[in-house]
Amino acid sequence: MPINALINEPVSDPISLYRYRDGLAAVDLLAVAVAHLDLFTWLADNPSTLAAICQKFEIHPRPADVMMSLTTANGLTTLTGGVFLVTLRGREHLSSGSPWDMGPYFASMKDRPSTLAMLEVLRTNRPANFGSFDPQAWAQAMERPEFAKAFTAAMDCRGVLLGPAIARRVDLAERNAVLDIAGGSGIYACAMVANHANLRGAVLERAPVDRIARDSIAAKGYSDRVDVITGDMFADTWPTGFDVHLMSNVLHDWDEPKVRELLKKSYDALPVGGVLLLHHAYLNVEKTGPLHVAEFSALLMQITEGKCYSLGEMRSYLVDAGFQWGGVKSTAVSRSVIIAIKE
Numbered sequence: 001m002p003i004n005a006l007i008n009e010p011v012s013d014p015i016s017l018y019r020y021r022d023g024l025a026a027v028d029l030l031a032v033a034v035a036h037l038d039l040f041t042w043l044a045d046n047p048s049t050l051a052a053i054c055q056k057f058e059i060h061p062r063p064a065d066v067m068m069s070l071t072t073a074n075g076l077t078t079l080t081g082g083v084f085l086v087t088l089r090g091r092e093h094l095s096s097g098s099p100w101d102m103g104p105y106f107a108s109m110k111d112r113p114s115t116l117a118m119l120e121v122l123r124t125n126r127p128a129n130f131g132s133f134d135p136q137a138w139a140q141a142m143e144r145p146e147f148a149k150a151f152t153a154a155m156d157c158r159g160v161l162l163g164p165a166i167a168r169r170v171d172l173a174e175r176n177a178v179l180d181i182a183g184g185s186g187i188y189a190c191a192m193v194a195n196h197a198n199l200r201g202a203v204l205e206r207a208p209v210d211r212i213a214r215d216s217i218a219a220k221g222y223s224d225r226v227d228v229i230t231g232d233m234f235a236d237t238w239p240t241g242f243d244v245h246l247m248s249n250v251l252h253d254w255d256e257p258k259v260r261e262l263l264k265k266s267y268d269a270l271p272v273g274g275v276l277l278l279h280h281a282y283l284n285v286e287k288t289g290p291l292h293v294a295e296f297s298a299l300l301m302q303i304t305e306g307k308c309y310s311l312g313e314m315r316s317y318l319v320d321a322g323f324q325w326g327g328v329k330s331t332a333v334s335r336s337v338i339i340a341i342k343e
């Protein structure tokens with residue numbers, strides 16, 4: 001009998017493979033910090049806030065925040081009382097004047113197209129074209145059926161691992177219906193209903209992904225329990241009748257104002273006592289790691305308007321939106337799910 005991957009998890013751990021794929025852009029972000037900005041030489045003499053770093057190097061706060069999380073997670077900087085300091089490792093290996101300065105080693109990769117694309121994002125705050133090879137940025141490229149199909153397939157194969165991991169770590173025994181906002185192929189909604197016989201589901205997606213989701217859900221045999229609702233999560237009112245909302249790998253595509261907007265939309269559409277599940281890769285409260293997540297954040301910052309948020313940031317956005325914090329559970333490959341309840 002074939003393995004039902006929506007119910008069974010793999011025995012082996014693919015984390016090293018995820019680290020390569022997720023961390024793709026981290027090397028370019030570090031190269032920008034060293035070879036273009038000479039960040040560590042300056043910061044060693046000028047401990048500074050994020051705002052002062054942005055001013056000095058004429059870079060934007062969102063990518064600068066991601067850059068400093070990456071240097072901190074690498075043990076090159078620390079943050080004390082809102083001020084970034086260079087550590088011994090940063091001084092010895094990445095500051096000019098040190099006999100062990102690796103600056104020239106990084107300088108040789110300064111003009112790589114992907115490094116230059118990263119510098120452009122720091123300077124403009126505009127997402128680069130997808131993976132530096134597609135003619136459009138991700139959000140626009142997703143309107144083209146061919147790109148949407150390939151991108152949704154990429155998300156779907158990741159969801160086979162992560163969807164069941166979420167479904168098994170949250171208690172949904174008393175719940176009835178899950179709305180998977182921007183649910184891609186519907187893999188997460190299928191995994192939720194596959195693991196919880198009491199649940200029905202729906203995916204909210206815009207065209208052309210809505211059609212891809214319908215076909216994918218049918219191919220998995222879940223059309224009788226998972227619907228697809230065509231809609232724009234920003235422009236449209238969210239459907240009611242669902243006591244669970246799931247946003248998986250959604251908020252990390254957007255900057256803070258849009259994150260807050262989506263949380264408010266969820267709050268308005270959920271019944272009192274309803275639960276919001278937020279599944280992403282999160283930095284810790286102090287933004288000192290995990291390194292895998294700080295590396296992934298470089299990629300998201302480069303190709304979308306977002307980044308990997310910290311648990312502290314998410315908690316404050318949720319509380320501001322009216323939610324009660326219900327805890328956080330690890331799922332797989334450095335991802336976790338935040339549970340929030342509408343009071």
Ligand SMILES: C[S@@+](CC[C@H](N)C(=O)[O-])C[C@H]1O[C@@H](n2cnc3c(N)ncnc32)[C@H](O)[C@@H]1O
Nearest residue numbers: 155182183184205206209231232233234248249
């Ligand atoms: C990174 S994918 C995540 C898909 C899925 N939730 C997952 O975890 O694999 C982001 C999804 O957001 C969807 N999306 C982007 N803007 C949207 C909008 N305005 N309304 C509805 N869906 C949107 C895209 O079509 C895409 O499927």
